[in-house]
Amino acid sequence: QVxxxxxxxxxxxxxGSLRLSCAASGRTFSSYAMGWSRQAPGKERDxxxxxxxxxxxxxxxxSVKGRFTISRNNAKNTVYLxxxxxxPEDTAVYYCGQYSGSxxxxxxxxxxxxxxxxxxVSS
Numbered sequence: 488q489v490x491x492x493x494x495x496x497x498x499x500x501x502x503g504s505l506r507l508s509c510a511a512s513g514r515t516f517s518s519y520a521m522g523w524s525r526q527a528p529g530k531e532r533d534x535x536x537x538x539x540x541x542x543x544x545x546x547x548x549x550s551v552k553g554r555f556t557i558s559r560n561n562a563k564n565t566v567y568l569x570x571x572x573x574x575p576e577d578t579a580v581y582y583c584g585q586y587s588g589s590x591x592x593x594x595x596x597x598x599x600x601x602x603x604x605x606x607x608v609s610s
Contacts, residue, residue, distance in 0.1 A: 489513045490513045495508050496604030503573050504571045508566075521583070526579055526580050526582070528579075532582065546593070566583060578608050
Protein backbone atom coordinates (compact mmCIF):
# COMPACT_ATOMS: atom_id res chain seq x y z
CA GLN A 488 0.00 0.00 0.00
CA VAL A 489 1.25 3.47 -0.85
CA UNK A 490 0.61 6.69 1.01
CA UNK A 491 0.47 9.87 -1.06
CA UNK A 492 0.54 13.40 0.31
CA UNK A 493 0.00 16.38 -1.99
CA UNK A 494 1.18 19.91 -1.28
CA UNK A 495 1.66 23.22 -3.04
CA UNK A 496 -1.91 24.22 -3.76
CA UNK A 497 -3.24 27.69 -3.08
CA UNK A 498 -4.81 30.81 -4.49
CA UNK A 499 -3.24 32.38 -7.57
CA UNK A 500 -4.29 34.97 -10.12
CA UNK A 501 -5.00 34.02 -13.69
CA UNK A 502 -1.77 33.81 -15.65
CA GLY A 503 0.19 32.77 -12.58
CA SER A 504 2.03 29.58 -11.74
CA LEU A 505 2.03 26.93 -9.04
CA ARG A 506 4.02 23.77 -8.47
CA LEU A 507 2.32 20.84 -6.84
CA SER A 508 4.30 18.11 -5.11
CA CYS A 509 3.29 14.61 -4.11
CA ALA A 510 5.38 12.65 -1.64
CA ALA A 511 4.97 8.88 -1.67
CA SER A 512 5.79 6.30 0.96
CA GLY A 513 5.10 2.68 1.69
CA ARG A 514 5.28 1.09 -1.76
CA THR A 515 8.13 1.03 -4.23
CA PHE A 516 7.66 4.40 -5.89
CA SER A 517 10.03 4.03 -8.80
CA SER A 518 8.31 0.95 -10.23
CA TYR A 519 4.95 2.58 -10.93
CA ALA A 520 3.51 5.16 -13.23
CA MET A 521 2.18 8.25 -11.45
CA GLY A 522 -0.32 10.89 -12.35
CA TRP A 523 -2.46 13.85 -11.45
CA SER A 524 -6.18 14.28 -11.77
CA ARG A 525 -8.52 17.09 -10.69
CA GLN A 526 -12.08 17.56 -9.61
CA ALA A 527 -13.89 20.85 -9.96
CA PRO A 528 -17.00 21.57 -7.86
CA GLY A 529 -19.98 19.64 -9.14
CA LYS A 530 -17.94 17.77 -11.74
CA GLU A 531 -16.33 14.38 -12.07
CA ARG A 532 -12.65 13.81 -11.44
CA ASP A 533 -10.72 14.25 -14.69
CA UNK A 534 -7.32 13.11 -15.89
CA UNK A 535 -4.67 15.85 -15.99
CA UNK A 536 -1.27 14.23 -16.56
CA UNK A 537 0.66 11.00 -16.16
CA UNK A 538 4.28 9.90 -16.22
CA UNK A 539 5.77 6.45 -16.71
CA UNK A 540 7.98 4.83 -14.09
CA UNK A 541 11.23 6.12 -15.56
CA UNK A 542 10.01 9.65 -16.22
CA UNK A 543 10.74 9.45 -19.93
CA UNK A 544 7.22 9.45 -21.34
CA UNK A 545 4.50 11.84 -20.20
CA UNK A 546 0.85 12.29 -21.09
CA UNK A 547 -1.43 15.30 -20.78
CA UNK A 548 -5.06 16.21 -21.10
CA UNK A 549 -5.65 18.51 -24.05
CA SER A 550 -6.85 21.24 -21.70
CA VAL A 551 -3.46 21.53 -19.99
CA LYS A 552 -1.05 20.58 -22.76
CA GLY A 553 1.63 23.21 -23.18
CA ARG A 554 0.87 24.78 -19.79
CA PHE A 555 1.44 21.96 -17.28
CA THR A 556 4.50 19.75 -16.87
CA ILE A 557 4.62 16.53 -14.89
CA SER A 558 7.93 15.22 -13.61
CA ARG A 559 9.24 12.84 -10.99
CA ASN A 560 12.28 12.31 -8.81
CA ASN A 561 12.52 8.63 -7.97
CA ALA A 562 15.34 9.25 -5.50
CA LYS A 563 12.99 11.49 -3.51
CA ASN A 564 9.82 9.44 -4.06
CA THR A 565 8.14 12.57 -5.32
CA VAL A 566 6.11 13.55 -8.36
CA TYR A 567 5.50 17.16 -9.39
CA LEU A 568 3.06 19.13 -11.45
CA UNK A 569 4.34 22.49 -12.65
CA UNK A 570 1.38 24.61 -13.69
CA UNK A 571 1.82 27.81 -15.67
CA UNK A 572 -0.52 30.24 -17.43
CA UNK A 573 -3.23 29.22 -15.01
CA UNK A 574 -6.85 29.91 -15.89
CA PRO A 575 -9.94 30.18 -13.70
CA GLU A 576 -11.17 26.92 -15.21
CA ASP A 577 -8.14 25.18 -13.68
CA THR A 578 -9.72 25.71 -10.26
CA ALA A 579 -10.17 22.28 -8.67
CA VAL A 580 -8.95 19.87 -6.07
CA TYR A 581 -5.86 18.21 -7.52
CA TYR A 582 -5.14 14.59 -6.66
CA CYS A 583 -1.91 12.71 -7.03
CA GLY A 584 -2.25 9.04 -7.82
CA GLN A 585 -0.29 5.89 -8.44
CA TYR A 586 -1.20 3.55 -11.27
CA SER A 587 -1.12 -0.20 -10.95
CA GLY A 588 1.68 -0.73 -13.44
CA SER A 589 4.88 0.83 -14.67
CA UNK A 590 3.30 2.36 -17.75
CA UNK A 591 0.27 4.58 -18.09
CA UNK A 592 -2.63 3.19 -20.12
CA UNK A 593 -5.10 5.70 -21.51
CA UNK A 594 -8.31 5.67 -19.53
CA UNK A 595 -6.88 3.81 -16.56
CA UNK A 596 -7.66 5.13 -13.11
CA UNK A 597 -5.37 5.32 -10.12
CA UNK A 598 -4.87 2.32 -7.89
CA UNK A 599 -4.23 4.68 -4.99
CA UNK A 600 -4.53 8.43 -4.55
CA UNK A 601 -3.99 11.10 -1.95
CA UNK A 602 -6.30 13.49 -0.15
CA UNK A 603 -5.91 16.26 -2.68
CA UNK A 604 -4.81 19.87 -2.63
CA UNK A 605 -6.98 22.84 -3.55
CA UNK A 606 -5.97 25.09 -6.42
CA UNK A 607 -7.98 28.26 -6.90
CA VAL A 608 -7.35 30.58 -9.82
CA SER A 609 -8.94 34.02 -9.61
CA SER A 610 -9.80 36.08 -12.67
